[in-house]
Amino acid sequence: MTRHEETGAALLSVLLLVAVMAVIAATALDRLTLATRIAGSAATVDQGRAYAFAAEQIALRRVGELVRRDPAKLTLAGDWLGRDFTLPLPGGTGRARLADANNCFNLNSLAAETAPGRLSQRSGAIAQFGELMVLLGIDRGEALGIAGAAADWIDSDGNDGPLGAEDGVYRSMQTSYLPANRKMADPSELRAVRGVTPKIYARLRPWICVLPVADPVRLNVNTLAPEQAPLIAMLMPGQIAIGDARAALAARPAGGYGSSVRFWEASSLARLDPGDIAEQTGVTSRWLALTVNVTMGDGFLTAESLIDANGGAPAAGQAAPAIVRRDWGESD
Known part of the structure; x- marks a missing residue:
């Protein structure tokens, strides 16, 4: 090898080393930048x-x-x-x-906690949930099926309730899974219930909630907006028109109703006898x-x-x- 060739080989080696060092330095700088951003985001x-x-x-x-x-x-x-x-x-x-x-349908009200950790279906709440869906424009057959399946999702037993769905139904699905058989922790759990499509869930989402108790729904008639009248109308399926419920809420005194009795005495609702349903309305939250x-x-x-x-x-x-x-x- 001539001296000129040796000089060229040495120069090539130096250039290669510089290129490798540049890549290493760029990688290190990129990782340092990323680490700095992660640290900044965490802070x-x-x-x-x-x-x-x-x-x-x-x-x-x-x-x-x-x-x-x-x-x-x-x-x-x-x-x-x-x-x-x-x-x-x-x-x-x-x-x-x-x-x-308080002013929403608590999905956990579909079952009553009869003993610690023991949940049994509450038929009245199932009917109210079905009625709410119908009032929101969901087909009655679909609504009743979803209400029954949601109650089965929460209750402790493995027996299919009326129009409900338990283990066997979910096991037979293409992507099989099992119902929780416990209180829901988040409204999004409803999406896993049989019959609940993305469209139906989107329609229901503003009206449903999940509270840490399995008590019956109890609405505050002093804070409900007239636009939330379907929540009142669902309490007595087929007996309360949305317009009548809206009128009772719109007629609320400036200082609020003094009691739920006064609410049910509103002119648009006075013809009704709410009975025990009156307990599902109140004036506090x-x-x-x-x-x-x-x-x-x-x-x-x-x-x-x-x-x-x-x-x-x-x-x-x-x-x-x-x-x-x-x-x-x-x-x-």
Whole structure:
């Protein structure tokens, strides 16, 4: 090999080494950038969660004030329902909103807890859920099938109820699975129930909820909006017209109804004899929902919390309100 060839080979080796080092340096820099971004995102999420926790404490104090003002009645006084409250955050923005979590169909009401962990179907609630679906424009046959299947999904036994579905039905599906046979933890579980299509679920989602209790639905007629009249009409299947329920809600006094009896005495409902159904309406609310949205730079965080206004006590005003459930991220 000539001296000129040796010089060329050495130069080629140096260039190859420089290229390899450049690739290594670029890879290391890229990983460092990614690690920095991940660390920054984690810090933003942690800060956002801290702000969400602070918003919860503010909301708990606000709910406590509402309860202390009148433990026997919760009304729209104070313009608190569905209103966005701005949170003054350094380096970001935040919004918090309270909603009445009583005013929905609690899917867990489809079964009664007859003993700890033992759930039995509640026929009245099944009929009400079916009626709600019919009022929302869902075919009656589909509605009754979904209501029965949802009750079977929750109840403890493995026996098919009327129009229901248990293990055998779900095992025979192309993608087989089993019903939970316990209380639902999130409304999205309804999507796994036989007969619930994406279209039906989307229609139902604004009207349903999941509370940590299997008690019958109890609506607050002092916070229900006239647009939520189907929730009243479902209580007595086939007997209450949506227009009559809407009129009773629209006729609500400025200070709210003093009792559920006064509500049923409204002119549009006076012809009815609600009987025990009257107990499914009230003038106070145990459950409230808090939604907090925090924005920090490019980061965005949503927290949804369920507040027990009774704080676990039998009645309002006996204990401080408490957070009983918290979910991170937007609901479906």
